[in-house]
Amino acid sequence: MAIRKKNKPLTWNRKHLLGLRELSSEEIKFILDTAEGFEEISTRSVKKAPPLRGKVVVNLFFEDSTRTRNSFVLAASRLSADIIEFTMKTSSVSKGETLLDTARNMEAMGTDIVVIRHGAGGAAKLLSRNIDSCVINAGDGFCEHPTQGLLDVYTIRKIKGTLEGVKIAIVGDIAHSRVARSDLWAMTKLGAEVTFVGPPTLMPAGVEQLPVSVSYSLDEVIEKVDVINMLRIQFERIGGNPFPSIREYSHYFGLTVERMKRAKPDILVMHPGPINRGLEMESEVADGQNSVILEQVKNGLAVRMAVLFLVNQAAAQSH
Amino acid sequence: MKTPFGKTSPGNLAFVRNGCYTLADFRVFLRLRLSGIMTVILNREQIEQALDEVTAQIIADAPEGVDLAVIGIRSRGEILAQRLASLLAKRLGKDVPCGTLDITLYRDDLNSPHGDSQPQVRTTEIGFNIDAKVIILVDDVLYTGRSTRAAMDALIDLGRPEAVRLAVLIDRGGRELPIQADYIGHKTDAAPGQLVQVNLVESDGTDQVVIE
Numbered sequence: 001m002a003i004r005k006k007n008k009p010l011t012w013n014r015k016h017l018l019g020l021r022e023l024s025s026e027e028i029k030f031i032l033d034t035a036e037g038f039e040e041i042s043t044r045s046v047k048k049a050p051p052l053r054g055k056v057v058v059n060l061f062f063e064d065s066t067r068t069r070n071s072f073v074l075a076a077s078r079l080s081a082d083i084i085e086f087t088m089k090t091s092s093v094s095k096g097e098t099l100l101d102t103a104r105n106m107e108a109m110g111t112d113i114v115v116i117r118h119g120a121g122g123a124a125k126l127l128s129r130n131i132d133s134c135v136i137n138a139g140d141g142f143c144e145h146p147t148q149g150l151l152d153v154y155t156i157r158k159i160k161g162t163l164e165g166v167k168i169a170i171v172g173d174i175a176h177s178r179v180a181r182s183d184l185w186a187m188t189k190l191g192a193e194v195t196f197v198g199p200p201t202l203m204p205a206g207v208e209q210l211p212v213s214v215s216y217s218l219d220e221v222i223e224k225v226d227v228i229n230m231l232r233i234q235f236e237r238i239g240g241n242p243f244p245s246i247r248e249y250s251h252y253f254g255l256t257v258e259r260m261k262r263a264k265p266d267i268l269v270m271h272p273g274p275i276n277r278g279l280e281m282e283s284e285v286a287d288g289q290n291s292v293i294l295e296q297v298k299n300g301l302a303v304r305m306a307v308l309f310l311v312n313q314a315a316a317q318s319h
Numbered sequence: 320m321k322t323p324f325g326k327t328s329p330g331n332l333a334f335v336r337n338g339c340y341t342l343a344d345f346r347v348f349l350r351l352r353l354s355g356i357m358t359v360i361l362n363r364e365q366i367e368q369a370l371d372e373v374t375a376q377i378i379a380d381a382p383e384g385v386d387l388a389v390i391g392i393r394s395r396g397e398i399l400a401q402r403l404a405s406l407l408a409k410r411l412g413k414d415v416p417c418g419t420l421d422i423t424l425y426r427d428d429l430n431s432p433h434g435d436s437q438p439q440v441r442t443t444e445i446g447f448n449i450d451a452k453v454i455i456l457v458d459d460v461l462y463t464g465r466s467t468r469a470a471m472d473a474l475i476d477l478g479r480p481e482a483v484r485l486a487v488l489i490d491r492g493g494r495e496l497p498i499q500a501d502y503i504g505h506k507t508d509a510a511p512g513q514l515v516q517v518n519l520v521e522s523d524g525t526d527q528v529v530i531e
Binding site for chain 2: 011012034040041048054055306312
């Protein structure tokens with residue numbers, strides 16, 4: 001008879017979080033389990049714990065952001081780290097400094113963790129190969145936005161109990177969405193069935209090679225899914241006209257009160273933000289009882305605390 | 320007593336009590352074989368007795384009119400805290416709130432490369448306000464005092480208790496910080512290389528304390 005070691009803990013040894021595609025399902029679950037332990041910090045009288053005391057976190061954002069950026073600032077503060085805020089508009093990037101030069105200069109000041117958002121896919125990876133600090137990808141081009149993917153599955157797992165067998169539709173501008181990609185990896189690795197929904201012009205090239213079903217009709221999908229994640233049309237990234245008019249897009253792919261009547265009564269409505277109310281989603285739906293959009297934001301804080309904690313742990317143990 | 324694996328002192332094997340082996344016994348045997356020498360220092364009855372004594376002392380010390388609450392340090396302290404809370408509740412004739420504290424984020428070896436194997440963050444579950452209560456902080460083994468230090472820092476971030484008292488099942492000596500327990504189930508001197516392990520039914524299938 002063998003002694004069964006009960007849930008032998010996984011050892012997290014990644015000092016960078018670049019994407020979810022490269023993570024195993026065990027690693028993803030480990031981050032989610034760890035995040036549960038961080039939720040409580042935000043509920044108590046002293047909303048702070050000391051594990052990153054004396055560490056410096058740099059927010060290196062080359063693109064605009066509200067949620068992700070502030071969420072990382074708050075997460076790092078709650079873990080007692082010091083934070084340097086970098087914004088492209090007020091920095092020497094506008095004078096022509098390159099990404100690596102900027103990062104190396106920041107590192108020379110003694111940074112431990114760099115959180116980067118950049119318009120070019122692979123920017124986080126490039127950085128991780130060239131600096132000593134831990135690198136956390138906060139969105140790179142159309143590639144990945146791993147902490148968003150993690151907070152999405154965390155939110156679903158918290159409410160539904162599991163991702164196993166859960167049917168999820170991701171609707172809208174899939175082609176330009178790094179959220180859709182990170183979501184896809186996290187959700188399918190945890191056993192969910194994902195369908196991309198949108199007009200053919202907004203489907204990414206090579207979508208048939210991904211572990212996902214594709215539908216061009218929201219009406220066909222709406223009744224069957226347990227979770228629906230609505231994406232924003234990323235006008236700033238779109239060249240050309242992917243659909244004849246906003247009104248037409250909204251008519252076919254918008255989440256309206258009418259469409260919601262045909263959905264399962266306990267469907268979870270998600271959105272990574274920012275919402276264009278009335279375009280991909282009607283206000284009544286965004287603020288309705290099935291909406292977990294603000295839960296996502298709340299959970300993002302716990303997930304980001306967990307990620308900051310884990311990469312720092314991995315770095316401490318590799319020294 | 321002769322066991323299938325040589326001369327040891329399996330004080331609380333079910334075999335001794337009722338003539339047949341249980342799953343817990345096999346786990347004990349296997350662990351004996353894997354680890355070499357192992358001595359049982361407390362058996363089931365002795366653990367029960369120690370907890371009874373600690374309960375009586377806590378009640379004798381408790382000031383009138385102040386609420387008691389029990390908080391266990393994950394993970395064995397959590398189980399002991401639950402047992403202690405129900406013993407206290409029985410004797411006092413009223414509910415004694417019980418919570419669980421995860422001290423991972425407060426450990427002093429988090430950023431040390433020589434730290435233990437990677438600690439896993441778990442949840443702190445304290446469903447009551449600790450302000451103005453006398454908190455009985457419970458751990459299984461008191462050794463260096465570092466866990467207690469971490470637990471006190473974690474508690475203070477949750478509120479301002481009237482007092483914090485430390486109750487442990489085993490005090491094995493070897494302190495590295497100026498910390499002492501208020502309530503001790505059993506005192507033993509263990510050498511630095513030795514492992515004092517508290518096994519409890521809820522987590523390990525059997526109640527016993529062993530030194531390896």
